[in-house]
Amino acid sequence: MLKILKYSFYEMIRSRWVFIYTGFYLLATISLLLLSNDLSKVLISMTNITLILTPLIGILFGTIYYYNSKEFIQLLMAQALSRWSIFSGMYAGMVIALCMSVLLGIGLPFVFYGIFGSPDLHIFLLLITMGCVLSIIFSLIAFLIAMKYDDKVKGLSISIFVWLFFAIVYDGIFLLLLLGLKDYPLDKLTISMLVLNPIDLSRILILMKLDMSAMMGYTGAVLSKFLGRGTGMLVVSISLMIWMALPLWRLYKIGLKKDF
């Protein structure tokens, strides 16, 4: 697995698109830091950008990378390697490169700005972690989609739709449901709907840490009120871990049976 990981990582870091992606984060973070003196405001802006962009890039890169590597996977499958070591190696090489883009692109400017001496350090670390977690989750989903659909156009369309659903449509449905059912107690529904969307989970986790009740919205308020801040964060963190573990388990299962 490590051998395949190494070459898959080499392949990714030489890709023009990974450079552009890292460059975009660098540019956005540097510009925001130069424009504003308030570090926590910059962190909030970067949170908004990261929560939209990492899932999108994760799912797009994942799908395209898998389709482009299909013949290479066949070549590897003819070797004395288990299927799992091939898939996990290819996936890990790709996702490490994506996480490095987040770490370098967002991390470096903050480090030079002096984040390590600032009281907002823990929020910065959380932001970076969430960027990586979302990259992991969405590129895993991308691999699953690409393995399921051999047709590239179909796979890519579904990937974009999945991103659109979690990043935008989901919140709309959520809001409509809350409005429509406002006469009933909604705390359980709210918490379960929150748990079903990894982007919302990441957002809530960062906002809870930011200690800005006004920005947490209804979901954050419910979570703090009913579970308490500590338990609330624990529930959110465990949910995110399940979001990483479940697709990984599916990848293993599909990988065992897939025809190439």
Place this chain on the structure above:
Amino acid sequence: MITITKLNKSYKKNHVLRDIDLSLPQSGIVALLGPNGSGKTTLLKCFLGMVMADSGQIEFDGKSVIGQYAYRSKVSYLSQIARFPENLTARELISLMKEIKAGETREHTFIKIFNLEKELDKKMGSLSGGTRQKVNITLALMHDDPLIILDEPSTGLDPLSLQELKKFVLAEKDKGKLILITTHILSLAEDLADDILFLLEGDIYFNGSLHDLLKDQNEDNLERAIAQILRTTKEYANA
């Protein structure tokens, strides 16, 4: 060396392999022929574990290969399509293969006969189709394995390189290896093969020596003999 019993494979409603029973010799060159979609590549992929058979048994050196992967260390496989990660170089791919599979390698033979030295440090994405196929062949055949499987080896090769490849394959046969080739170029099969395995709609239509096939069909070259088979089956189907 390879024994296949009652092998079946369907893709949705399309029954690609039907109850294939097959036993291949220890050494020699076997050409796997058949029209498009007759199940040649699927049969090879079932053996290599890339495609999961619906039912049946495949044995290699007396042991079942279903769900296993260690046996593949004794197999050199050349795939039909030569596409590689675009940002890696041929040299890197060669070292990857060396890391995956231990043992003596002979990539220098291929680098020399295919004149690849200058291409080794270029990114795969910038190489031409023919050069990629040469890299593909180098990667597939650089290990000294007792079983060689070549799926359409002639794709994109210039006549000179094809000749070198033929020479190499014949030399490997003389070492007592088993070589399986699928190809659409019947003259290639005729030049190399000792035995012909002809697949038609997922069934084995003919399995025997090239000589017997020609005699059966009363023809003096392979192309005409195959055309004759296809014609007869078409008439049979229409009747």
